Amino acid sequence: MSPPFFVAEDLHVAIEGKEILKGVDLVINTGEIHALMGRNGAGKSTLTHALMGHPKYEITRGRILLNGEDLATLPPEERAHKGLFLAFQYPTAIPGVSVVNFLRAALKARRGADMPIKEFRTTLFAEMDRLGMEKQFASRYVNDGFSGGEKKRLEILQMAMLQPTLCLLDETDSGLDIDALKIVAEGVNHYMNPNVGVLLVTHYQRLLNYITPHFVHVMIDGRIVQSGGAELALQLEAQGYDWLTPQLRDQSPVAGRQSQ
Amino acid sequence: MSNQTLESIGQDYDTQFGFHDPENYVFKSGRGLTRETVEAMSAMKKEPAWMLEFRLKALEIYHQKPMPRWGDSKMLDSIDFDNIHYYVRPSEREEKNWDDVPQDIRNTFDKLGIPEAERKFLAGVTAQYESEVVYHSISKDLEAQGVRFLSMDDGLRQFPEIVRQYLGTIIPPHDNKFAALNSAVWSGGSFVYVPKNTHVNIPLQAYFRINTENMGQFERTLIIADEGSSVHYVEGCTAPTYSSDSLHSAVVELIALAGAKIRYTTIQNWSKNVYNLVTKRAVAYRNARVEWVDGNLGSKLTMKYPAVYLMEPGAHGEILSIAFSGDDQHQDAGAKIVHAAPNTTSVVTSKSISKGTGRSSYRGLVRVEKGATGVKSSVVCDALLLNPESRTDTYPTMEIHDSTANIGHEASVSKVSDEQLYYLRSRGLSESQAMMMIINGFIEPFTRELPLEYAVELNRLIQLEMEGSVG
Numbered sequence: 001m002s003p004p005f006f007v008a009e010d011l012h013v014a015i016e017g018k019e020i021l022k023g024v025d026l027v028i029n030t031g032e033i034h035a036l037m038g039r040n041g042a043g044k045s046t047l048t049h050a051l052m053g054h055p056k057y058e059i060t061r062g063r064i065l066l067n068g069e070d071l072a073t074l075p076p077e078e079r080a081h082k083g084l085f086l087a088f089q090y091p092t093a094i095p096g097v098s099v100v101n102f103l104r105a106a107l108k109a110r111r112g113a114d115m116p117i118k119e120f121r122t123t124l125f126a127e128m129d130r131l132g133m134e135k136q137f138a139s140r141y142v143n144d145g146f147s148g149g150e151k152k153r154l155e156i157l158q159m160a161m162l163q164p165t166l167c168l169l170d171e172t173d174s175g176l177d178i179d180a181l182k183i184v185a186e187g188v189n190h191y192m193n194p195n196v197g198v199l200l201v202t203h204y205q206r207l208l209n210y211i212t213p214h215f216v217h218v219m220i221d222g223r224i225v226q227s228g229g230a231e232l233a234l235q236l237e238a239q240g241y242d243w244l245t246p247q248l249r250d251q252s253p254v255a256g257r258q259s260q
Numbered sequence: 261m262s263n264q265t266l267e268s269i270g271q272d273y274d275t276q277f278g279f280h281d282p283e284n285y286v287f288k289s290g291r292g293l294t295r296e297t298v299e300a301m302s303a304m305k306k307e308p309a310w311m312l313e314f315r316l317k318a319l320e321i322y323h324q325k326p327m328p329r330w331g332d333s334k335m336l337d338s339i340d341f342d343n344i345h346y347y348v349r350p351s352e353r354e355e356k357n358w359d360d361v362p363q364d365i366r367n368t369f370d371k372l373g374i375p376e377a378e379r380k381f382l383a384g385v386t387a388q389y390e391s392e393v394v395y396h397s398i399s400k401d402l403e404a405q406g407v408r409f410l411s412m413d414d415g416l417r418q419f420p421e422i423v424r425q426y427l428g429t430i431i432p433p434h435d436n437k438f439a440a441l442n443s444a445v446w447s448g449g450s451f452v453y454v455p456k457n458t459h460v461n462i463p464l465q466a467y468f469r470i471n472t473e474n475m476g477q478f479e480r481t482l483i484i485a486d487e488g489s490s491v492h493y494v495e496g497c498t499a500p501t502y503s504s505d506s507l508h509s510a511v512v513e514l515i516a517l518a519g520a521k522i523r524y525t526t527i528q529n530w531s532k533n534v535y536n537l538v539t540k541r542a543v544a545y546r547n548a549r550v551e552w553v554d555g556n557l558g559s560k561l562t563m564k565y566p567a568v569y570l571m572e573p574g575a576h577g578e579i580l581s582i583a584f585s586g587d588d589q590h591q592d593a594g595a596k597i598v599h600a601a602p603n604t605t606s607v608v609t610s611k612s613i614s615k616g617t618g619r620s621s622y623r624g625l626v627r628v629e630k631g632a633t634g635v636k637s638s639v640v641c642d643a644l645l646l647n648p649e650s651r652t653d654t655y656p657t658m659e660i661h662d663s664t665a666n667i668g669h670e671a672s673v674s675k676v677s678d679e680q681l682y683y684l685r686s687r688g689l690s691e692s693q694a695m696m697m698i699i700n701g702f703i704e705p706f707t708r709e710l711p712l713e714y715a716v717e718l719n720r721l722i723q724l725e726m727e728g729s730v731g
Contacts, residue, residue: 052686053685053686054682055678055682056678075685075691076682076685076686077685077686077687077688077689077690077691079686080685080686080687080688081688085686086686088683088686091683092677092679092680092682092683093680094680094683094684094697094698094701095701095702095704096700096701096702096703096704096705097697097698097700097701097704102687102697105689105693105697106687106688106689109687109688109689109690109693110688141701158687162687162688
């Protein structure tokens with residue numbers, strides 16, 4: 001029997017010696033969208049950066065397995081080559097580097113060779129169009145002077161171009177108005193396919209009106225304390241987080257699936 | 261940031277650029293600088309008496325002037341002026357036909373890829389080898405337009421009145437010690453004259469080399485763009501690697517008459533034993549425009565501050581420079597703008613990168629004279645430090661004597677941010693690829709102004725210095 005697509009196993013992560021994640025267990029199979037919710041400071045972003053390989057985030061215990069292979073010792077670029085992608089909550093500006101040059105370089109790093117220029121342009125403009133981005137956007141410098149909405153759209157554009165298999169979307173909805181939100185959600189839904197797994201970190205239920213998750217997990221104080229189906233998000237929206245206490249933590253990593 | 265991604269400069273230099281032909285010259289001056297050297301040189305060139313006088317007066321000034329105490333005094337003091345050949349002449353006459361050029365000199369140019377470049381890209385080439393122009397050719401188009409693009413020696417011979425009118429008026433021998441030196445022993449360089457309302461559509465290019473050990477290089481360039489004309493001149497040079505020191509002390513004078521435009525582009529990549537002490541200055545008259553695009557990658561020490569004097573209303577000056585300093589290098593570069601008339605404008609953009617123990621400095625002056633009303637000037641100088649031991653200094657000076665002047669000055673110093681590296685690496689780029697991308701982005705305002713083949717060469721040169729031998 002083949003291993004699950006993605007497993008985080010008893011994951012403990014520290015930043016500068018301070019433990020933030022205190023034993024996270026998570027299983028994501030291909031074709032599944034998992035939403036991760038929780039208050040600010042719960043550790044949601046820490047999880048995404050630890051998975052991506054941010055140098056400051058130290059895995060002190062546990063494993064992160066993609067197709068059975070532990071990623072923990074790999075640098076970020078190698079994790080990207082294996083199919084990981086992180087849509088940043090606060091994308092970094094790279095002044096002087098145009099979006100098109102950046103995408104070509106990233107694509108080449110991913111594929112090992114340049115995509116033929118005509119194919120690249122056609123694909124790029126089609127994806128940009130889908131995300132409501134005008135063509136001249138491609139000549140702007142990556143995230144330099146971008147509005148919040150533009151940054152988030154560029155993250156989804158990168159995902160569409162790079163074709164990752166495990167997509168970590170960190171608060172992709174924050175700072176977006178409803179129209180931009182719909183476009184971004186449509187971008188994610190369009191990209192979704194049976195070979196892709198998605199971890200959607202979100203603070204608000206609102207995004208989940210447009211992207212329907214298969215599973216919802218709640219993180220409190222560095223642990224996933226509750227997992228359920230899409231209705232769990234609605235419950236959190238109505239009741240807040242207080243009804244969840246560490247005593248309610250479900251030990252099984254596949255609880256979400258069992259409750260379906 | 262891991263150290264193994266940073267390689268020292270010049271690991272590959274010997275095979276790529278560091279070669280020198282056995283010394284095979286018709287005349288080589290004895291070491292050291294004497295009156296006799298200057299007289300012999302002038303006689304050999306068959307110069308008019310007034311030029312010999314100009315040289316000898318400059319020699320006097322050179323001997324009198326003290327060494328500047330600013331810049332990199334330690335390095336300047338270590339130059340051994342007595343141990344330099346001041347004049348070497350590789351062949352008896354200039355050649356217009358490539359096939360007639362002596363073989364070892366052609367080999368040098370072959371290795372530098374010049375013949376191909378000439379065929380494909382250039383309108384006309386003046387190529388300096390040692391102190392004389394060995395080869396130049398002017399395309400028929402230029403001649404038909406009345407554009408003069410000659411060696412400075414030929415310019416002096418054929419247009420003595422123009423040369424006498426302008427030479428040394430922008431940079432007189434007493435300007436500084438190295439201008440005096442150049443004025444005394446100058447040889448080679450370019451003379452360009454563009455007639456009224458004539459536009460030269462293809463960049464004029466020249467190449468320089470130092471070959472003889474302890475050879476000084478003192479080319480003199482004079483460019484005159486008559487009213488309403490425009491021209492782009494490109495200078496780029498390499499030199500082989502030596503254990504003793506080489507001195508490159510050029511003087512460039514540009515005159516942009518009313519409504520004219522001159523752009524002067526340089527990519528300097530001297531090997532790390534060269535002292536590159538250059539005086540470059542332009543004057544711009546009514547509604548004229550001068551742009552210096554100045555790239556400094558090589559040399560042990562470069563001291564160079566392209567200047568534009570805005571003499572009449574509507575004149576505009578721009579200086580766009582980058583400096584890259586690696587281990588044991590000091591790029592002391594900058595800009596000088598003088599607003600001597602109302603409604604003049606200027607833009608200075610300086611980007612410097614310091615790597616390893618390299619040191620980059622920006623030394624700039626913006627001066628607005630009293631009565632020069634309605635001036636707008638903007639200075640942006642950004643420095644990027646790649647290592648903890650890298651160093652950058654900024655010495656900006658503003659001398660504003662008119663209260664209507666609108667002056668902007670922005671400076672930044674940064675290191676490559678970890679967040680930028682992580683973001684790019686998360687997209688699959690290796691650490692060194694991410695670093696190159698960030699550096700390319702940093703100097704993009706400069707590279708987008710270069711002719712394409714120079715932008716490509718610059719990118720390759722920086723990559724070489726960042727990654728060592730890539731193969």
